[in-house]
Amino acid sequence: MKLKNSLLAMLIILLGINSFTHADSSINEAVAQLQHEWAKIKYQVFDKKEQIKRFRLLEEKGEQYLIEHPDAAELKIWQAIILSTDAGVTNNLSSLGMLKKAKSLLTESIELDPKALSGSAYTSLASLYYQAPNWPISFGSHKKAREHFKQALAINPSGIDSNYFYGDFLIQQKDYSKAKEYLTKALSAKPRAGRKLADEGRRQEIQAALATIANK
Numbered sequence: 001m002k003l004k005n006s007l008l009a010m011l012i013i014l015l016g017i018n019s020f021t022h023a024d025s026s027i028n029e030a031v032a033q034l035q036h037e038w039a040k041i042k043y044q045v046f047d048k049k050e051q052i053k054r055f056r057l058l059e060e061k062g063e064q065y066l067i068e069h070p071d072a073a074e075l076k077i078w079q080a081i082i083l084s085t086d087a088g089v090t091n092n093l094s095s096l097g098m099l100k101k102a103k104s105l106l107t108e109s110i111e112l113d114p115k116a117l118s119g120s121a122y123t124s125l126a127s128l129y130y131q132a133p134n135w136p137i138s139f140g141s142h143k144k145a146r147e148h149f150k151q152a153l154a155i156n157p158s159g160i161d162s163n164y165f166y167g168d169f170l171i172q173q174k175d176y177s178k179a180k181e182y183l184t185k186a187l188s189a190k191p192r193a194g195r196k197l198a199d200e201g202r203r204q205e206i207q208a209a210l211a212t213i214a215n216k
Helices: 002-044 048-068 073-090 093-112 116-131 142-155 160-172 176-187 196-212
Strands: none
Touching: 002 048, 002 073, 002 196, 048 073, 073 093, 073 116, 093 116, 116 142, 116 160, 142 160, 160 176, 160 196, 176 196
């Protein structure tokens, strides 16, 4: 009886490990799909209506992934990124709802795992705070943006996105010398595995940002 119980316990443990690994793998695959499709839409689709159409389809896919994995911090981050990018392209009153939903998803992600995707939730949330309209229209706040950027850079000090978006924020603050410092750091960030298209597109944005402050 003891032997049978021991074998049963071991089987449960092994099944639990395999189940966890499978869930982890499913989340990683879903994140990779969202990342790849987002980069294709953002950097290879130039028609605004087509971009919006494809972002909406991607949002539906992201929602389905979240139904399957409701506590996946990584998927919440990516759904928020897709929504906020869509909001930037759409740029009308409906965008405010998308920004609010993105903010909620990022807050939930931080509560689940603040270091998920190298602290990307902090970078994305900081970006929302400095790009969204201020109260009473929306929740924009440069003070909160700066606070979240500090947290993002503490987790990922050499990341391409954390440094780029902080550099862009500093341009808006007219702190051009410091902006150049962070943008240059972003440009020298190591390539990310499986993110070639996104890295190429981001580097073009960094170069454009550096060009705007070259003579300031």
